Amino acid sequence: MKEFWFYLKFIWTYVKELKWNLIKYTCSHIVRIVISILIPVFSAQVIIHLTSSAWQQLIMMAIFIYIFENLRNIMHRIGNYQAQFLYRENFVTLQTVLGREIMRIENECIDSHSSGVFIQRLTSDTSKLADVFFLLNRHIATIITDLGILIAIFFLNPLVFLYLIVILFIIYIVDSTRVRERSKKDKIFREKNERVSGFVSELVRGFRDIKMLNAEDSFIEELHTKVRDLNEARYDMGDVDRRYGFYRDSLYDLGDLLLILLLVFLITHQGLAVANALIIYNYSGRIGSIVNVFSMLLEGVKDFNLSASRVYAIIHGKDFPKEKFGTKHLDKIEGDFEFHNVTFRYKSDEKKVLDKINFKVNANETVAFVGKSGAGKTTIFSLLCKMYDVDSGKITIDGVDIKKLDKESIRGNITIISQNPYIFNMSIRDNFRLMKKDLTEEEMIEACKMACLHEFVMKLPEGYDTIVGEGGVSLSGGQKQRLAIARAFIQKTEIILMDEATSALDNETQRNIQKAIENMKKEYTILIIAHRLSTVINSDRILFLEDGKIVGEGSHKQLLQSCKSYQQLYEKEMEK
DSSP, rough: OOHHHHHHHHHHHHHHGGGGHHHHHHHHHHHHHHHHHHHHHHHHHHHHHTOOOOOOOHOOOOOOOHHHHHHHHHHHHHHHHHHHHHHHHHHHHHHHHHHHHHBOOHHHHHHHOOHHHHHHHHHHHHHHHTTHHHHHHHHHHHHHHHHHHHOOOOOOOOHHHHHHHHHHHHHHHHHHHHHHHHHHHHHHHHHHHHHHHHHHHHHHHHHHHHHTTTTTHHHHHHHHHHHHHHHHHHHHHHHHHHHHHHHHHHHHHHHHHHHHHHHHIIIIIIIIOHHHHHHHHHHHHHHHHHHHHHHHHHHHHHHHHHHHHHHHHHHHOOOOOOOOOSBOSSSSSOEEEEEEEEOOOOOOOOOOOOOEEEEOTTTEEEEEHHHHETHHHHHHHHHHHHSSSSSSEEEEEETTGGGGOHHHHHHTTEEEEOOOOOOSSSSSHHHHHOTTOOHHHHEEEEEEEETOOOOHHHHHTOOOOOBGGGGGGTSHHHHHHHHHHHHHHHHHHHHEESSSSSTTTTHHHHHHHHHHHHTTTTTTTEEEESGGGGEEETTTTTEEETTTTEEEOOOHHHHHHOOHHHHHHHHHHHHH
């Protein structure tokens, strides 16, 4: 239980604003508990008055029962409303908190985990946590109510009370063993469920490539294997319930038989009133539910502990390290930055991606990075955005080490346009509003015109309100890139990073985009990665990278004369 209270306190820190709703819910339950304990006592009196022909007392007692039962129904209605409200608000709060924490996880950690790990914890586990206060109130209230009935039986006959206690203890041993075994199986089931969720996510995102590769059968076979493993784990969990359920039901049946024999003995030899024996027998079933409810509570606690530990691991665990930023804030940056002796390698790779690299970019300068694939060009962009931390050396923006800057000072002043931009499954308008909530229609249209996108959008049936599908599936590669470029124009950050941002565009559109970039020169710091040298020859400077080092720097003309590797790359392009 120590683990349970620890995690309950952990969850309470996020949902404590709802304490008054929880108090209302608890109070309604307390009233229902008191009424549920009194009703059996009144019912016993009804039987006594009925057998003794005390009609006036019988009618009065029936009226009392009617009033109390109606009050119980009202409390039940209030409790249900508060329970649903608590669940809904807790679920929203916990999902939001966990979603925010997932977004803070280091990129290398995200890269090393399946998406199913985060999907299941964000959906299934938070749902179980949101229900914890309802679970506690509901089960504890039922247990207290049934204990009240048990106490009432004690006053009717202590011997029957002792007999029921023995039976309850035996059934409790059986059920607690079931809960322990089921909890172990549940942990295995959730791990396999994460794998299936991750694989299904990849299947959906990559279904076009799977079709093009004619690999449907292989992927369906793999899906079949993973789903079969998952369902075997689910079956193992259910098998525990079925097996121990059989033992428990058999004990209940035996207990009922022995109770009847005991009641017969007490009536014939101890003078137990038949009316009292009838009351005891009628409520003995409720007594048996104490163990059922207690085992459900124990199972719910273990279920809660498992879900809470998985959520806690993401929020506070060492296995999911978070990005770290400084505290210094820059409201407006000039746009110059510098790499000082920067070395970096990905944790999954022994080879250095960047090796003691040094360069400086001045504010409002346009600089291009060229070189073969794997030379480290995109990594420079990732490090500048602090998507990863350098192994050694430092990066400065406006002379300040980015390790000292807060997140907004870095990412709020940098826009990156990638080769394969992710377009969200919403309307074109909403894709833009994600970048700027107070975006005006004029700003949106102007940005789309600059990105050569406006004419295309106006031809769509719903115009800017057209839903583009997951990942922008309804758009071509070039259209997605133009939409991403328009998003960058909307953000208007001081530093713009273009990572093969025009690779999917036709020559005419590329020329138009180049004109837009030319218009932005001298106003923004623009960094460009491109394989086609024709897109970067007008840059203020070009840096040529090879094996993580800068082997050439200068204008296009200067590099043709001073850098043999650049000259060879240019000649190959001219041959095409």
